[in-house]
Amino acid sequence: MNHDDANICRLMKGPQALLASTGYLLARVGSESRRLFVQALDERDLTLAQYGVLMILGELKSASQRYLAGATGIDPRNLVPILDALENRGLVRRGSDSTDRRRHAVALTPAVTALLVKLSRLRAQAVVELLKPLSATQRHQLHGLLPRLLRT
Amino acid sequence: MNHDDANICRLMKGPQALLASTGYLLARVGSESRRLFVQALDERDLTLAQYGVLMILGELKSASQRYLAGATGIDPRNLVPILDALENRGLVRRGSDSTDRRRHAVALTPAVTALLVKLSRLRAQAVVELLKPLSATQRHQLHGLLPRLLRT
DNA sequence: TATTGTTATACTCTATAACTATA
DNA sequence: TATAGTTATAGAGTATAACAATA
Numbered sequence: 001m002n003h004d005d006a007n008i009c010r011l012m013k014g015p016q017a018l019l020a021s022t023g024y025l026l027a028r029v030g031s032e033s034r035r036l037f038v039q040a041l042d043e044r045d046l047t048l049a050q051y052g053v054l055m056i057l058g059e060l061k062s063a064s065q066r067y068l069a070g071a072t073g074i075d076p077r078n079l080v081p082i083l084d085a086l087e088n089r090g091l092v093r094r095g096s097d098s099t100d101r102r103r104h105a106v107a108l109t110p111a112v113t114a115l116l117v118k119l120s121r122l123r124a125q126a127v128v129e130l131l132k133p134l135s136a137t138q139r140h141q142l143h144g145l146l147p148r149l150l151r152t
Numbered sequence: 153m154n155h156d157d158a159n160i161c162r163l164m165k166g167p168q169a170l171l172a173s174t175g176y177l178l179a180r181v182g183s184e185s186r187r188l189f190v191q192a193l194d195e196r197d198l199t200l201a202q203y204g205v206l207m208i209l210g211e212l213k214s215a216s217q218r219y220l221a222g223a224t225g226i227d228p229r230n231l232v233p234i235l236d237a238l239e240n241r242g243l244v245r246r247g248s249d250s251t252d253r254r255r256h257a258v259a260l261t262p263a264v265t266a267l268l269v270k271l272s273r274l275r276a277q278a279v280v281e282l283l284k285p286l287s288a289t290q291r292h293q294l295h296g297l298l299p300r301l302l303r304t
Numbered sequence: 305t306a307t308t309g310t311t312a313t314a315c316t317c318t319a320t321a322a323c324t325a326t327a
Numbered sequence: 328t329a330t331a332g333t334t335a336t337a338g339a340g341t342a343t344a345a346c347a348a349t350a
Contacts, residue, residue, distance in 0.1 A: 018207055018223070022291065023185045023279040025298040027200065028225055030182010032301065033175045035341095047316085048179065055169040066331060071170070073180055078318065080333060102326045102331040127175040133300040139174065145294050146177040148285040149184065187318090190339090199339075218308065230341065232310060254308040254349045 026149075033130050040126040044119065049074050049082050051119065054091065054108065058116050062107040064097065073150075091115070178301075185282050192274040196267065201226050201234050203271065206243065206260070210268050214259045216249065243267070 018024050038048055046054075052072040057063060065083065069076040083106060086092035091112050097103035131139050170176055190200050198206075204224040209215060217235065221228040235258060238244040243264050249255035283291050 016211065018204060019299055021275055021279060022295045022298065023189055023275065023282055025295070025302070026182050026185040026282070027189060029298050029301045030178050030185065031225065033178035033182065037175050037179060052170060052176070059169050073183065075318070077333070123173055123175065127173060130175055130178070130301065134297065138297055141293055142297050143174045143177070145286065145290055146174065146181050147171050149181045149282065150177070227341070
């Protein structure tokens with residue numbers, strides 16, 4: 001039958017060659033996570049990038065675009081239209097920096113706090129779905145390892 | 153000075169909010185890995201997707217496009233132009249399947265074996281670079297956890 | 305009717321180059 | 328001269344819809 005291909009694939013999840021490379025696995029799992037996350041955020045018409053910006057501003061209250069770019073991993077030039085969208089929806093405000101007139105002091109508008117709570121719930125659900133195959137201990141292990149791999 | 157932003161970012165790697173979500177971390181690290189990988193493959197004018205196809209065919213000798221799609225995570229419709237490119241460069245051949253005339257039996261050409269060796273070296277270098285912040289034990293841990301998260 | 309491969313298309317993400325205004 | 332923000336643009340990745348050939 002023509003189910004063969006699909007079955008083999010489901011059981012082995014591809015040949016050994018691809019499973020041997022941690023880098024390839026990270027890229028694949030990352031895409032998977034991204035897809036699940038994007039799907040969840042879609043209910044609120046938000047991008048993964050937009051979400052990252054909102055989360056950071058939720059803690060810092062105000063940041064330059066340069067900082068936001070570094071913290072989210074988004075390139076500064078690609079951050080521009082992202083902030084434009086957020087600003088048009090009234091979720092974010094580009095103020096002026098008193099110490100350097102080149103900089104914009106980006107901050108959340110008061111309206112966003114309710115949204116952030118809902119987003120946390122959506123995010124949590126997506127993560128639970130993704131990490132379902134792992135035990136609690138394994139989830140903890142994984143979470144401990146990943147931050148070390150993030151660097152500029 | 154205006155180095156402050158960059159320094160803070162490098163030290164904390166972004167605020168706690170983003171570090172709290174395993175899903176977000178996986179997406180970020182996955183992008184990082186992807187970027188490093190793509191950069192390495194670029195020296196041979198290859199895409200990450202093309203690389204995945206080559207690796208699988210290197211083990212299976214022959215596979216249907218449907219199978220390749222499943223094993224690489226590439227959508228079947230997007231696989232078409234990828235195979236076109238590989239075929240035009242003489243790296244891959246679309247043969248006919250004797251048991252099902254709808255299927256193409258995709259296989260490597262003999263010329264590719266030398267290329268695959270060089271690719272393994274490039275891949276290894278990229279992974280070493282990415283995983284540099286981890287100890288050998290941690291690398292092993294991470295590699296063990298990731299395959300569990302891959303599923304159709 | 306379901307499946308394999310295909311096309312056309314569109315939308316997002318990422319990256320290259322160059323500009324402006326400020327420092 | 329260097330930096331913060333911006334624009335235009337092009338490439339790759341991904342997704343929606345529909346089709347022809349074959350099972």
